[in-house]
Amino acid sequence: MEEGVKEINLDSILDSLGPYGRYNLLNFVLLLYPVLLSSFFECGFIFEAQEQYYRCEVKGCEERFNDTSWFNYTIPIHPETLKPEKCLRYQPLSNDTDLQCLKEEFTNNTVPCESFVYEDGHSFVKEFNLGCQEWKRALVGTIHNSGMFMSMLFTGAISDRFGRRVAVGFASLGSLIFGLSRAFTPSYIMFVIMHFLEASTGGGLYASAYVFIIELVGKKQRVIVSAMCNMVFVIGVVLIALLAWVVDDWRTYVIILYSPAIPVIIYMWFTNESARWLLSKGKRDEAIKVLKRAAKINRLDPRKLELDSLANPLLQPQNQTDDKKSQMYKAIRSAIIWKRLLICSFMWLTCSLVYYGLSINSVSLSSNRYLSFMLVVLVEIPAYVVVVIVLDKYGRKKTLITTFIICSVTSFLFAFLPRSDLWSLPLYLIGKWSVTLAYSSVYIYVSEVFPTNMRQTLISVCSTAGRIGSLLAPVTPLLSQYHRSMPTVIFSVMAALSCILVFFLPETRNMRLPDTIEEAEQLCGKSKVKRTEDVS
Numbered sequence: 001m002e003e004g005v006k007e008i009n010l011d012s013i014l015d016s017l018g019p020y021g022r023y024n025l026l027n028f029v030l031l032l033y034p035v036l037l038s039s040f041f042e043c044g045f046i047f048e049a050q051e052q053y054y055r056c057e058v059k060g061c062e063e064r065f066n067d068t069s070w071f072n073y074t075i076p077i078h079p080e081t082l083k084p085e086k087c088l089r090y091q092p093l094s095n096d097t098d099l100q101c102l103k104e105e106f107t108n109n110t111v112p113c114e115s116f117v118y119e120d121g122h123s124f125v126k127e128f129n130l131g132c133q134e135w136k137r138a139l140v141g142t143i144h145n146s147g148m149f150m151s152m153l154f155t156g157a158i159s160d161r162f163g164r165r166v167a168v169g170f171a172s173l174g175s176l177i178f179g180l181s182r183a184f185t186p187s188y189i190m191f192v193i194m195h196f197l198e199a200s201t202g203g204g205l206y207a208s209a210y211v212f213i214i215e216l217v218g219k220k221q222r223v224i225v226s227a228m229c230n231m232v233f234v235i236g237v238v239l240i241a242l243l244a245w246v247v248d249d250w251r252t253y254v255i256i257l258y259s260p261a262i263p264v265i266i267y268m269w270f271t272n273e274s275a276r277w278l279l280s281k282g283k284r285d286e287a288i289k290v291l292k293r294a295a296k297i298n299r300l301d302p303r304k305l306e307l308d309s310l311a312n313p314l315l316q317p318q319n320q321t322d323d324k325k326s327q328m329y330k331a332i333r334s335a336i337i338w339k340r341l342l343i344c345s346f347m348w349l350t351c352s353l354v355y356y357g358l359s360i361n362s363v364s365l366s367s368n369r370y371l372s373f374m375l376v377v378l379v380e381i382p383a384y385v386v387v388v389i390v391l392d393k394y395g396r397k398k399t400l401i402t403t404f405i406i407c408s409v410t411s412f413l414f415a416f417l418p419r420s421d422l423w424s425l426p427l428y429l430i431g432k433w434s435v436t437l438a439y440s441s442v443y444i445y446v447s448e449v450f451p452t453n454m455r456q457t458l459i460s461v462c463s464t465a466g467r468i469g470s471l472l473a474p475v476t477p478l479l480s481q482y483h484r485s486m487p488t489v490i491f492s493v494m495a496a497l498s499c500i501l502v503f504f505l506p507e508t509r510n511m512r513l514p515d516t517i518e519e520a521e522q523l524c525g526k527s528k529v530k531r532t533e534d535v536s
Helices: 002-007 010-017 022-043 134-162 164-182 188-202 205-214 219-246 250-270 275-280 284-297 324-333 335-364 369-378 380-394 396-416 424-449 452-479 486-502 517-521 523-535
Strands: 054-056 088-092 106-112 116-118
Touching: 010 275, 010 284, 022 164, 022 188, 022 205, 022 219, 022 250, 022 284, 134 164, 134 188, 134 205, 134 452, 164 188, 164 205, 164 250, 205 219, 205 424, 205 452, 219 250, 219 369, 219 380, 219 424, 275 284, 275 452, 335 369, 335 396, 335 424, 335 452, 335 486, 335 517, 369 380, 369 424, 380 396, 380 424, 396 424, 396 486, 424 452, 424 486, 452 486, 517 523
Parallel strands: none
Antiparallel strands: 054 116, 088 106
C-alpha cells in the first residue's frame, strides 16, 4: 500500500499537469536561457585566449613590407608548419641595433627572440605581449576551470539549502559582475584573477538550471528534457565560435558574452521554486501553492491533481525528511552511496577531460580554427538525438558501456594510425560524438541515483571531480609537443576505465527519482528485479 501511495504523489501529479503544458513550457524557456549562457561562460575562454600567430621582430628588416626574402636568413622556418619560427631567430654578427638587414649580417646560429610581431587584431596575446609564453595562455583555461572547481564546492549547498532559483540567480550574478570586470582589466594578473572569481561564483549555473528543469517533469520526460538542455548548450558554443569569428577585439567579445546575464538576474526572483525541492524540505504548503499555480496556468482543475495527498504528511513518507545533519550522516555511513559517488565522479571526470580536450584540440584540425571547432561541436547534436532514443530503449548502463568503448577505440586509432584527411577527421568526430553521448547519459544517470534531499550536493561533488578533467583539458595541447599522440592516448585509457566501472552501478531506466537515502540504496535491488522482468 505504501508503494502505491508514493506512486500517486508528485510524479503522478507532474504527469497530470502535462510535461509540456503552458507552465512547463514557460519554465523551460526561462531556464534554458541560463543553460545557453552557461555555454558562453564555460567555453568562452577557448577563443578569448586563443592561440595567435607571431614571430620574432627583426630590427632593420620590418620596414621592408613588400619584400619577405629576408625571412630566409633572419628567421628559421618551422619544419611542420612551414612558417617562420615563433621564438627563435638567427643571431646577428653584432649587437648593433642599426642593422641594414643584409644576409652577411646574420649567422646560422639561433637565439631566443627579444621582441615579437603579432598578426593583425586586438587579441589577448598581443595586448599582454605573451609571445613565447604559451604556458600563460594555456593557464587561462586552467585558472578558469579551477574557479569552476571551487564553485562546485558550494553551489550545490546553496541550491539544496536555499533553493534552485536562488542558485541560478546567484550564479548569473557572479558571472555578470566578474565577467564584465574582466573586459576592463589592465594587466594579465588582474585578468586571470577576474577569470577565477567569475568561474568560482558562476560556475554552477548549468548544474543549477539543469537540476531545476529535471525536477519539473516526471520520470518519462527526464531524458528528452536533458537532451533539450544539451542541445541548447551546443547552440551556445556554436554562437561563441561565430562571435569570435566576427568580433576581432577580445574585450568587446567578453562584453557581448556576459551582458545577456542581466535578464536572468531580474526574472529569476519572480520564478516559482521547484515543487520537488519544496517537498524535500517539508514545505508542503508552498509546494501545493506552486502546483495549484501551475494547474491554473495550464487551465486545469487543481482538485483533480490529488494535492491532498501532498498535504497529508502520513501519506507522504518519501518527502518527510530528517534534518540535514541526519541525512548527511546517513550518506556518509552508506557504502552504497560512497561507491556510487566515487564511480560517478570518475565517469564525470573522464567525460569532462575527453569532451573539453577534444573540443580544445580541434582548433588545430584545419587551417580555419572556427570552422573546425564548429564542426566538432555540431556533431554533438546527433548524439543528443540518439541519447533520447537509446537511454529509454536500452537503458543507462548499456548506453554508457557502448559509448565509452567507442570513444576509447576511436581515440586509440586516431593516436597511432597515420594522419590522413580521408579518415582522421571522421575518427575524431566519432570520438567526440561518443563522448558527448556518454556525457549526456552521465548527467541523466547521476541525477537518478541520488536522493532529492541531497541530489544537488552529491551531483556537485561529481561535477567537482569533473572539473578536474576540465582543469587539465586546456593543457593537453601542450602534451602534443612531446608526442603528438599523447592527448588522445590519455583520452582512450580514461574511457576504457570508465567503461569497466559502469558494470558496478545499478540500472535506473523507468524508475522514479529517489527522495531519501534509503530509496536511493534500494535502487540496486530494484534494478535486479527489473532486469529479471526484462529477461522474462
